[in-house]
Amino acid sequence: MDFSAFVCSFFICCFCCSKAMPTTLNQDAVNDRPVIGILTQIVSDEVMKPFGGTYIPSSYVKYIESGGCRVMPIRLTLTTAEYESIFQKINGLIFIGGTGDLEKSDFARVAKIFYRLALTANDAGDFFPIWGTCMGLQLLTVLVAGENLLENTSAENIALPLNLTTEAYTSRMFGDFPDDLMKALKHEPLTGNFHRYGVTVKTFQENEKLQSFFSVLSTNVAENGAHFVSTIEGKRYPFYAVQWHPEVNRFQWDKKLNFPHSRHAVQLSSLLADFFANEGRSSLHQFDNPEEEAASLIYNYTPVYAANFTAYEQIYFF
Numbered sequence: 420m421d422f423s424a425f426v427c428s429f430f431i432c433c434f435c436c437s438k439a440m441p442t443t444l445n446q447d448a449v450n451d452r453p454v455i456g457i458l459t460q461i462v463s464d465e466v467m468k469p470f471g472g473t474y475i476p477s478s479y480v481k482y483i484e485s486g487g488c489r490v491m492p493i494r495l496t497l498t499t500a501e502y503e504s505i506f507q508k509i510n511g512l513i514f515i516g517g518t519g520d521l522e523k524s525d526f527a528r529v530a531k532i533f534y535r536l537a538l539t540a541n542d543a544g545d546f547f548p549i550w551g552t553c554m555g556l557q558l559l560t561v562l563v564a565g566e567n568l569l570e571n572t573s574a575e576n577i578a579l580p581l582n583l584t585t586e587a588y589t590s591r592m593f594g595d596f597p598d599d600l601m602k603a604l605k606h607e608p609l610t611g612n613f614h615r616y617g618v619t620v621k622t623f624q625e626n627e628k629l630q631s632f633f634s635v636l637s638t639n640v641a642e643n644g645a646h647f648v649s650t651i652e653g654k655r656y657p658f659y660a661v662q663w664h665p666e667v668n669r670f671q672w673d674k675k676l677n678f679p680h681s682r683h684a685v686q687l688s689s690l691l692a693d694f695f696a697n698e699g700r701s702s703l704h705q706f707d708n709p710e711e712e713a714a715s716l717i718y719n720y721t722p723v724y725a726a727n728f729t730a731y732e733q734i735y736f737f
């Protein structure tokens with residue numbers, strides 16, 4: 420065997436791999452077993468009430484699992500000390516879509532605890548990413564602005580292309596996307612919208628706190644003509660949010676709803692899940708022991724078949 424050839428190809432391989440590593444913020448650490456927390460949502464829909472008080476649609480779980488993460492569901496009934504403890508164990512957090520009060524609900528209370536912990540951790544060089552989808556984006560704007568700036572930006576059940584800003588092309592979220600996907604994102608309806616409220620571009624630009632915290636990566640036009648921000652990325656913090664729903668592209672199938680399932684729509688969903696999973700790999704938080712970790716994961720719960728009474732195929736109830 421030609422040993423020198425072996426050594427050479429080994430090094431070439433390593434070189435390729437290290438070149439392919441994403442470069443974002445202060446991410447030196449590598450944790451290949453990330454656990455992402457998902458805050459449960461309060462059940463408000465009558466048909467869901469018999470199953471539990473809070474829930475997580477399986478589509479969000481599958482979405483982040485597809486990036487190589489495991490999920491820890493986070494209930495809304497714990498103490499602040501318990502949330503502080505959980506924060507030290509998980510490697511990122513997702514605020515999912517749904518409906519609810521963004522200032523006074525238990526969901527808002529718990530979200531604010533984690534948001535503040537994440538700010539402090541990141542400021543101290545302890546990398547901790549947060550992702551918000553739909554109401555999760557709205558929630559992040561309330562947390563950052565310190566007030567509810569939502570207006571009617573109704574876009575219910577419509578798939579739209581994104582009006583990408585110039586920042587999108589150098590962003591962490593989209594920066595590594597292939598050119599043909601960026602073109603498709605601009606011209607094909609790859610993003611499913613299911614919302615009544617949002618933050619208008621004007622309100623965003625006039626709000627000093629939002630403006631200095633987030634870069635706007637895309638905007639869209641609502642049914643009433645309002646221009647709203649549809650994708651945002653933290654300038655200094657690894658916080659990301661979309662007013663649309665990347666998880667539906669691969670994991671929701673209700674024919675009454677305009678879920679994009681094209682090749683590009685699926686690719687978009689995959690790449691964003693990969694992106695956020697990679698962010699999670701830069702967090703070194705960990706559970707105290709394997710038993711505690713195993714008991715915390717969503718694998719301990721069984722989703723309920725829900726396609727015959729909701730727009731979700733499966734839902735975890737708590």
Ligand SMILES: *[C@@H]1O[C@H](CO)[C@@H](O)[C@H](O)[C@H]1NC(C)=O
Nearest residue numbers: 582583584585638639640646
């Ligand atoms: C796209 O965004 C630009 C500003 O970035 C705005 O001037 C333009 O009106 C928007 N177009 C559409 C179709 O939303």
Ligand SMILES: *[C@@H]1O[C@H](CO)[C@@H](O)[C@H](O)[C@H]1NC(C)=O
Nearest residue numbers: 571572573615641642643644
């Ligand atoms: C929002 O605007 C749409 C379109 O103009 C309208 O149909 C809807 O009733 C408005 N919703 C609210 C909550 O004001």
Ligand SMILES: *[C@@H]1O[C@H](CO)[C@@H](O)[C@H](O)[C@H]1NC(C)=O
Nearest residue numbers: 466723724725726727728729
């Ligand atoms: C939905 O389907 C399940 C069986 O898969 C059934 O047990 C349940 O009663 C159905 N629910 C409704 C609201 O039809």
